[in-house]
Amino acid sequence: xxxxxxxxxxxxxxxxxxxxxxxxxxxxxxxxxxxxxxxxxxxxxxxxxxxxxxxxxxxxxxxxxxxxxxxxxxxxxxxxxxxxxxxxxxxxxxxxxxxxxxxxxxxxxxxxxxxxxxxx
Numbered sequence: 001x002x003x004x005x006x007x008x009x010x011x012x013x014x015x016x017x018x019x020x021x022x023x024x025x026x027x028x029x030x031x032x033x034x035x036x037x038x039x040x041x042x043x044x045x046x047x048x049x050x051x052x053x054x055x056x057x058x059x060x061x062x063x064x065x066x067x068x069x070x071x072x073x074x075x076x077x078x079x080x081x082x083x084x085x086x087x088x089x090x091x092x093x094x095x096x097x098x099x100x101x102x103x104x105x106x107x108x109x110x111x112x113x114x115x116x117x118x119x120x
Contacts, residue, residue, distance in 0.1 A: 036055065059077075065081075065083075
């Protein structure tokens with residue numbers, strides 16, 4: 001089943017491994033990092049820690065949501081694809097704008113200012 005928020009444009013904004021992680025998740029599913037690692041590592045060589053780090057990044061960017069579960073040895077995060085459209089869209093815009101500013105600095109800010117002036 002295809003997730004309505006993860007369009008091909010949204011997938012293109014992800015790194016290749018992030019995109020693999022997102023594709024490994026079903027819209028209604030809940031997954032531990034270990035489950036996602038098992039799924040992806042059967043197709044390509046990847047470190048478990050890479051999956052955990054990227055899941056945390058995807059969470060901070062609003063692509064996935066997570067809940068905490070108590071397990072043997074401590075806590076564990078359970079991830080699912082984000083279903084809140086507003087949060088997801090805001091995250092995509094924030095990430096895109098921040099990336100443009102990081103890459104182009106003052107030129108990007110000047111462009112945004114000029115673009116806003118002409119649209120008023």
